Amino acid sequence: MYIVKRFITMLVTIWVIASLTFLIMKLIPGDPFASDADVLPEEVVENMRAKYNLDEPIPVQYVLYLKNLAMLDLGPSIQSETRTVNDLLAAGFPASATLGIQAIIVALIFGLLLGIIAALNHNKFLDYASMVFAIVGISVPSFILAPLLINFFAVKWGILPVASWGSFQHSVLPTLALAVTPLAVVARFMRSSMLEVMNQNYIKTADAKGLSSFKIVVSHGIRNAILPVVSFIGPLFVALITGTFVIEKIFAIPGIGKYFVDSIFNRDYPVIMGTTVFFSTILVVTLFLIDISYRFIDPRIKLTSKGD
Amino acid sequence: MSRLLDVNNLKVNFKTYGGEVKAVRDVSFHVDKGEVVAIVGESGSGKSVTVQTIMGLIPMPPGIIKGGSIKFQGKEILGVSKRELRKVKGSKIGMIFQDPMTSLNPTMIVGKQIAEGVIAHQKLSKKEAKIKAIEMLKLVGIPNAEERYNQYPHEFSGGMRQRAMIAIALACNPELLIADEPTTALDVTIQAQVLELMKDIQKKTDTAIILITHDLGVVAETAQRVIVMYGGMMVESGTVYELFENPRHPYTWGLLNSIPDVEGPEKKKLIPIEGSPPDLFSPPKGCPFAPRCKFAMDICVEEMPGNFEIGEGHLAKCWLNDSRAPKVEQVFAREEEKAIAAGSEK
Numbered sequence: 001m002y003i004v005k006r007f008i009t010m011l012v013t014i015w016v017i018a019s020l021t022f023l024i025m026k027l028i029p030g031d032p033f034a035s036d037a038d039v040l041p042e043e044v045v046e047n048m049r050a051k052y053n054l055d056e057p058i059p060v061q062y063v064l065y066l067k068n069l070a071m072l073d074l075g076p077s078i079q080s081e082t083r084t085v086n087d088l089l090a091a092g093f094p095a096s097a098t099l100g101i102q103a104i105i106v107a108l109i110f111g112l113l114l115g116i117i118a119a120l121n122h123n124k125f126l127d128y129a130s131m132v133f134a135i136v137g138i139s140v141p142s143f144i145l146a147p148l149l150i151n152f153f154a155v156k157w158g159i160l161p162v163a164s165w166g167s168f169q170h171s172v173l174p175t176l177a178l179a180v181t182p183l184a185v186v187a188r189f190m191r192s193s194m195l196e197v198m199n200q201n202y203i204k205t206a207d208a209k210g211l212s213s214f215k216i217v218v219s220h221g222i223r224n225a226i227l228p229v230v231s232f233i234g235p236l237f238v239a240l241i242t243g244t245f246v247i248e249k250i251f252a253i254p255g256i257g258k259y260f261v262d263s264i265f266n267r268d269y270p271v272i273m274g275t276t277v278f279f280s281t282i283l284v285v286t287l288f289l290i291d292i293s294y295r296f297i298d299p300r301i302k303l304t305s306k307g308d
Numbered sequence: 309m310s311r312l313l314d315v316n317n318l319k320v321n322f323k324t325y326g327g328e329v330k331a332v333r334d335v336s337f338h339v340d341k342g343e344v345v346a347i348v349g350e351s352g353s354g355k356s357v358t359v360q361t362i363m364g365l366i367p368m369p370p371g372i373i374k375g376g377s378i379k380f381q382g383k384e385i386l387g388v389s390k391r392e393l394r395k396v397k398g399s400k401i402g403m404i405f406q407d408p409m410t411s412l413n414p415t416m417i418v419g420k421q422i423a424e425g426v427i428a429h430q431k432l433s434k435k436e437a438k439i440k441a442i443e444m445l446k447l448v449g450i451p452n453a454e455e456r457y458n459q460y461p462h463e464f465s466g467g468m469r470q471r472a473m474i475a476i477a478l479a480c481n482p483e484l485l486i487a488d489e490p491t492t493a494l495d496v497t498i499q500a501q502v503l504e505l506m507k508d509i510q511k512k513t514d515t516a517i518i519l520i521t522h523d524l525g526v527v528a529e530t531a532q533r534v535i536v537m538y539g540g541m542m543v544e545s546g547t548v549y550e551l552f553e554n555p556r557h558p559y560t561w562g563l564l565n566s567i568p569d570v571e572g573p574e575k576k577k578l579i580p581i582e583g584s585p586p587d588l589f590s591p592p593k594g595c596p597f598a599p600r601c602k603f604a605m606d607i608c609v610e611e612m613p614g615n616f617e618i619g620e621g622h623l624a625k626c627w628l629n630d631s632r633a634p635k636v637e638q639v640f641a642r643e644e645e646k647a648i649a650a651g652s653e654k
Binding site: 208209211212213215220223297298299 | 390394396411413414415429462
């Protein structure tokens with residue numbers, strides 16, 4: 001029952017996002033052929049507008065758009081004439097997703113580890129060292145980190161390829177560049193959460209049972225500390241797997257990150273709509289999965305359709 | 309009776325931003341096999357710190373052990389390695405905490421929380437540990453133990469959680485059970501049940517108990533010996549009978565006087581101990597209770613009283629017991645009369 005209700009809510013959410021994007025897009029002055037209108041004869045521009053249904057009144061465009069969307073057809077791209085938005089996403093998503101998943105795995109493993117180590121060494125050297133690293137990680141933008149990594153690992157030491165996409169080796173540097181900021185964020189969250197948990201009474205109980213410190217941390221500490229971290233992994237995950245403009249640009253990765261930015265400049269309406277809906281769908285689905293995972297992490301959370 | 313636990317001259321401080329708090333100042337006591345010893349005293353008197361030091365549960369820093377020794381079955385356990393201490397805690401000394409609501413891990417089934425201690429100390433398989441855990445749940449009076457094994461703490465009521473805590477503490481058949489205000493957070497009716505359970509188990513297993521409590525009624529009913537703590541020190545200790553019949557420290561008098569009389573014919577005003585406990589950042593050089601003591605003499609402020617031996621095993625840290633001081637009995641009798649007179653006027 002809960003799942004059915006959540007599913008309907010998800011559809012409504014996506015519809016609202018799609019409609020808002022449509023509205024905002026139409027509010028921006030100009031259209032895809034604004035720059036062509038100066039050079040091309042008026043008839044040609046009219047024909048092109050007609051091809052993409054841009055000559056219809058806006059409500060009709062909206063209905064047409066929703067109809068296509070319901071059939072999972074995101075329409076043709078205006079910029080690259082021969083390909084549909086579906087094609088663009090299908091071609092670019094695997095690279096973006098691979099990169100994103102690798103980055104989130106790195107960020108989670110090392111972020112959680114760093115956070116736990118920092119918390120267990122509260123106010124000692126390892127704690128300060130981890131947090132200095134975390135602050136650097138959050139502060140240094142990826143477009144600075146990426147060239148630095150390329151300079152050392154690829155140019156000076158020649159261990160890894162400079163850019164482009166193909167083998168696993170190609171993905172190492174962009175993964176690192178992409179992972180550092182989320183890693184630092186995860187570490188900071190995990191540290192504060194772990195600090196709180198390690199002061200709880202049940203940790204004292206576990207200690208009084210004579211369990212080893214390792215056992216206390218692993219079976220009593222981490223599971224309780226991880227919940228607040230899980231709640232922001234969702235948006236982070238989606239942001240990473242749907243590609244990042246900067247990293248993909250620097251490493252020349254054929255992902256979908258560039259479409260988010262390019263499509264706006266080009267007024268490529270179908271691509272704007274397509275990427276937005278694609279992103280929000282993945283986000284909504286991920287959040288749903290995260291909500292379900294809470295149930296398994298914390299038995300006190302019950303999945304019910306009511307608020308309580 | 310053989311000596312189980314021997315605490316000598318224990319001193320524990322805590323480092324804070326405001327300076328060092330002297331939480332426990334020179335505490336010495338012992339527990340014999342199968343004996344119930346109660347520690348009473350107001351909040352901040354150092355009761356919990358004392359017992360948590362025995363279990364090595366004081367976080368260091370900010371805690372600092374300033375001195376003393378704790379011997380369990382003749383072996384020093386203060387300042388030994390964590391690994392060494394783990395052989396004792398959980399297996400030979402079990403501990404119950406004040407708040408059963410927060411003392412159990414909310415994300416682990418109760419049965420597993422009992423079983424993991426058994427697995428850690430006795431070379432039992434998971435299956436055997438589960439059987440033992442269910443047995444423990446039955447022992448502490450939890451119905452449907454098999455079902456309850458798989459439940460989480462939030463599915464237990466407060467009283468049942470404290471029963472589960474007792475099951476955890478007793479799972480390895482310890483020689484000594486430390487109960488740090490086990491009933492403070494419970495309803496009065498549940499308090500009685502939990503105490504009854506502890507007494508029952510004590511009789512069955514002959515486990516020694518250190519019982520920390522505010523409730524002198526509980527002390528009278530369960531303990532054989534009492535230690536009264538104040539301002540991080542032991543001010544009086546002795547058998548329950550001695551202490552209730554012949555208390556020799558004004559603080560003990562105050563505690564006894566402050567027990568509300570519910571059986572008397574008239575309503576009486578509660579008799580509090582006026583004033584507040586000493587500042588343990590810079591404790592007074594004399595008796596810590598002197599500022600609140602109606603009988604304080606000049607020497608009380610100037611010099612720390614020693615332990616005066618009143619009878620066998622009955623010690624009182626009060627100058628009134630010095631041969632040069634006015635007779636305690638007289639002062640006490642006068643004071644009691646005044647109190648009764650004041651009470652009946654109301």
